[in-house]
Amino acid sequence: MDIQQKMRSGFQTVEGGLFSQVEKADVGGAAEALARAGGDNLGWADPFAPDDSLPQALKDIAIERIRSGLSAHYTHPTGDPQLKAAIARKCERQNGLAVDPNRNVLVTPGSDSGLLFAMMPFIGPGDEVLVLDPSYPSNFLNPQLLGGRAVSVPLEEENGFRLTRAALEAAFSPRTKMVLLTNPNNPTSTVFSRQELEMLAAFVREKDLVAVVDQAFEDYVFDGREMVTLASLPGMWERTITVCSLSKGYALSGARVGYLVADDRIMDVLYGSAVNVIGATNSTFQAVAAYALDHPELLEEPRRAFDRRRKAVHALLQGIPGVKSPLPESAYLTWADVSALGTAEEVAAYLMREAKVCVNAGTPYGKMGAGHIRIVHGCFLDEARICRAMERVRAALLQLSREKGLAEKTEEA
Template sequence: MKEKMIEAFKKAEGGLFSAVEKADVGSSYQEMEKQGVSLMGWADPFMPDYSMPPHIETALIETIKNPIAPHYTAPIGNEKLKEKIAEKLLKYNKLDVNPSRNILITPGSDSGLYFAILPFINDGDEVLIPSPSYPNNFLDIQIMGGKVVSVPLKEENNYQFERETFENLITDKTKMILLTHPNNPTTTVFNLESLTILSELVIKHDLILVCDQAFEDYCYDNEFITPAAMPGTFERTITVFSFSKGMGLSGLRVGYLVCSDVIMDSMFANAVSVLGATNTACQIAMIAALENPSFMKEFESAFDFRRKKAYEIINSIPNVSMQLPESGFLCWVDISKLGNSTEIVNYLVTEAKVSVNAGVNYGAGGEGHLRIVLGVYKDNQRVVDALLNIKDALIRLQENKNV
């Protein structure tokens, strides 16, 4: 029956008949925890520990007991939630939007990302993706029959944009630029110079910009700029937002899209067919979260501590290096002198009892790197201990290899 599938599904493997490397495919990743392995490859804040703030928990429980809980919210989303989002967008993202015309609530940002791309991609359309990047960026385009064109980001340039690199890859088939900002996995916060290059190219070549801002909430040393707020870009940009990373509410599955009403009109028309309706109770819980986001300060403090400890520990390992993470709770580690990323990941599971992500899954420029999720577990020390186990294991590896 697989022969009857489209090409992207025909080649896909979900772990039922073979080992799957990606942590978010199949169930084998979670099985490792039962074997005492620290799971540092799933970007789910404080997983598996309980981290829901009391006021959000209360709102969720009270709504579940309410008669509205088992019923649909309109597929375009809860109106009060959209009003609260509009307030946040104006304050943080410098976007002045109409909550009834420019915001669509989605069941998580992954489905939102897919839906943001879907209206525009026909077979053969080319999509520029700055890379390394989030794996779903590549997969979504392939599923739709588009062609991925990777735009290499260079470590020596701090993973910022170069105009000439973009220009050389644009053809008459280029339809879209797909950006994750801040970047996953490199944590790069793209600066004003990079985003000016981006916005000018989008306008000059009449392109669509889809920007996934799931990691926007914690940017430590660099100003965060929303691309849709750049001059002339809002009308041609769909921005994808998440409550999962910044608020640690991954399991509630609520995200949202923001774009012009010209684009949104078609999205409203098709939302029920592609997305359905986002969970009623979870949307109301998000209203409580937006009304009192003070709990995020504690999250930011933990993530800031962890990125600095990771920088200290990882850079003390011979022949291994990383830049200080600029955002979120990830780190991007160069292990190219020790072997390929898949081999190192497998070695660390066995020898350090820690599971991380192989860089090969993050597209061009990813091989030779590891993505380590620092945001797991509530206890900072548990994360530090896992990093020290990684250090000890990689030192032993080099001693055994005489590197």
């Protein structure tokens, strides 16, 4: 019997690595092997990992919650009321959304589950979801798992990865049901401007679509950019689900706390199915998250660190023949075009071998990720360690560039 044949078609091609070689930086044993060998893993979008960056106030809350025994129990399946109230305050302060904590918020165990959950009521066999390309790999898989299909909306490098009406129109079909936007985008770090989002909102309204917006990276945008929440634009609240997380901003990835924000009509359905799908999110870390969201000053020091790091890493990637890497607009992801030096996998493997640094090959991020690598410069508390790792990356890329005949043999030889 072939058990796979009994599965829904969207699951039949999924590979988890038990029977095939899955060697992405965040799956499989490559990063762990590298760390054991004394190398540096710059492939996990997990701020300051693997170092201890948990503020004492947050540790104290977690410890107290365990000491009191409350940690052993369920919270309300849709979320701890205190956390939902803190989320509503944050949404008003940071997202320009007036949110009723009892009607418009659903707490989820991280935003990965939230992303699938947001799509589930809407996407089924034959439905198409417009997905930015490149963007977060799960954006391509989730529609498939639900029986639908992700359709790429290419973001052109020459155009600064900006979103255009022409690209949306080209991807649109009568089967299009949803637009999935990652803003700020992972891996390009692009922060979409108010003008781009107004254009997108008009497109979504005109075509009568639903929008899911992943704002996992919303907390750090640089150079005076405005972080606009699509749901706050006219006519978008009733057709948009906003997906947020404490993983990327508050460096609480292990806490597994994310949340969805949406209109009553959508939320009623999500609440009705939440108990079945989610149960409830980790009670200890919901208490921690509530405190964190009421203390946005916790973001200030990391913001300064990520700002310094993006500039330092950007500077180290300049002047390498065959490498193009713009200054990141947000958070702690550097995206580099290395297509002149080889495929994404070849360059990532070369860096692993020659620089002892694990980066992400760009291919899982969509067709436009071919020939690119992603570097997470938010890892480690020690900024000097990032710089040392990136100096090795620079030396290795220069060496590869020479091997490809692109760089002068003498340059930094």
